[in-house]
Amino acid sequence: MLQVPFIRENKEDVIKRLAVRNIDATQMIEDVINLDEDRKQLQTQLDNTLAESNAISKEIGNLYKSGNTAEANVLKEKTTQLKEVTKEFTEKLNNTIESLNQLLYKIPNVPHPTVPNGSTEDDNEEIFKEGDIPVLHSEALPHWELAKKYDIIDFELGNKITGAGFPVYKGKGARLQRALIAYFLDKNTAAGYTEYQLPLLVNEASGFGTGQLPDKEGQMYHVTQDNLYLIPTAEVPGTNIFRDVLLNETDLPIGITGYTPCFRREAGSYGAHVRGLNRLHQFDKVEILRVEHPNRSYQALDEMVNHIKIILQELKLPYRILRLCGGDIGFTSALTFDFEVFSTAQNRWLEISSVSNFETFQANRLKLRFKNSEGKNELAHTLNGSSLALPRVLAGILENYQTKDGIEIPEVLIPYTGFNIIN
Known part of the structure; x- marks a missing residue:
């Protein structure tokens, strides 16, 4: 606010x-x-x-x-x-x-001066690209076909149990999912983020604190009897740790990370672009959050971007970074960078992370302050980023690492999976 x-x-x-x-x-x-x-x-x-x-x-x-x-x-x-x-x-x-x-x-947050003009995602500005796009064999498949072929993700079973957008991970698919979560958390904690296990439901005050309410009320699952909301991202419970908190300047910076399932209604999402893992109602994500002094929050944003770069370099996935335009930037964000991984089998880019600086916008709602060197209370800056959202990372691995003999596992994940190929 x-x-x-x-x-x-x-x-x-x-x-x-x-x-x-x-x-x-x-x-x-x-x-x-x-x-x-x-x-x-x-x-x-x-x-x-x-x-x-x-x-x-x-x-x-x-x-x-x-x-x-x-x-x-x-x-x-x-x-x-x-x-x-x-x-x-x-x-x-x-x-x-x-x-x-x-x-x-x-009233949404005011964009940072570097945010480009534009109305849609087509106007976002590509600022970085890295990684070679693999050349796949002639019988290469999209991930939803690979999932069926190797019996690692069952979309029909999820539809039976709950509905569309709630897949069931099986066997090596479930182990690969677990491996990614553990790998992401290990990378984040090694970088200085403190790991938290967070609630999956939040109250109305928490939704207002981070700006999901009232802006995205229709996209959140609402437990009406208790007036609680299923979280759309770990950003919500994680940032609300600091609601109504007065920190000392020496407490800053604060960095936390957490793995949670996330829930989004994604109303009105239909078509080929949402097939398989491309868009789900329930998905797993590992998040990183920062509470920063206003003087260094943009340095912190660059550090978060570089941290995610390292993860994608280790996974050896082709990716690019976009600076979001004014028409595509989130309600609460002052500046957002999106990471996208290239899906070779689908021949398209898939968003896997958003890294944002909210400046004081969330902190003002949260009443998150720190006592500065002059002894005065000052609003902190908050930042968050996906590190990473699993469904599309998994889709990118399945599609880009497929061979005629099976799906190879990125080398960095083998110690976590205990196997090097899905066949």
Whole structure:
């Protein structure tokens, strides 16, 4: 959530930068400033009324002590009137604050100056590419056919048990999945991230804290009886560890990692591009999160990008990095880099990671602050990235490592799988 003082001080720049998202935010920003003016005026009126009421109460006490009962009773009637006025101002103030917050919840983060203009994913900017795209044999198959051929993932069984988008991993497919999770976690903890096991359901406050609510409410599975939400990513419970927390500057930076299943409704997702593992309702992901000092959060973002590069280099998968354009960047993000792995059998790029800096946007919602060197409370910066999302990494391995004799296992994973080929 944007801070009102920031909006006031940078009104024209905020409108200009939100235009990169293809949003005309002029009226919303004007409404924020006007509501904040109303809030300040009501707060002043309330404070003045309370001060007057307190002063009269003291005077009444003095009058009773001096025996001026009649005059004290007259003033008591005045305090009764002031209580009604106070109640009215308090109600108006609370309603104004609620209206202001509801409006602020609808305004996305302002993009970083390096975010390119654009409307769709086609306008994203490729900034890096690495790895040779393998030449496959003439009978090469997409991963959903390989899964069936080698009996390692059963999409039909998942459909029977739950529905489309809930695959069942079997045998060497399940072991390869487990190997990837362990490998990712080992790489992350070796890089200094502390491992957490996190809840898979979160409350409404957690959803608001990281910006999934109200923006992506329709994409989250909602347990209505308990008003809990299945997590769409470990970012939500992981970042909410720090909700309503005041850190010391010496506590920073903080890095955590965690493996969780993730759940997304993905409403309206149909077609060939979502076949097999390309888009699921339940999938596994290993996440990395950072809480950083504002002065070094973009250095931290570069470090996270380089960390994921190393993982993909070790897996020997061809990949590229995109800087997302204004029309494709997430609601809460100031700057996002997407990693995509090339699926040779499908002849297309598959997104496997998003690495984002949210600056103070989440921290303001979370009330995540630290005490700086001057002893003042300051909002921290939050960052997160997939390290990595498993379904499309697995799809890339199955397709790019296939041979006529079976699917070879990336060398770095063999100590985790205990086998070097699926056949």
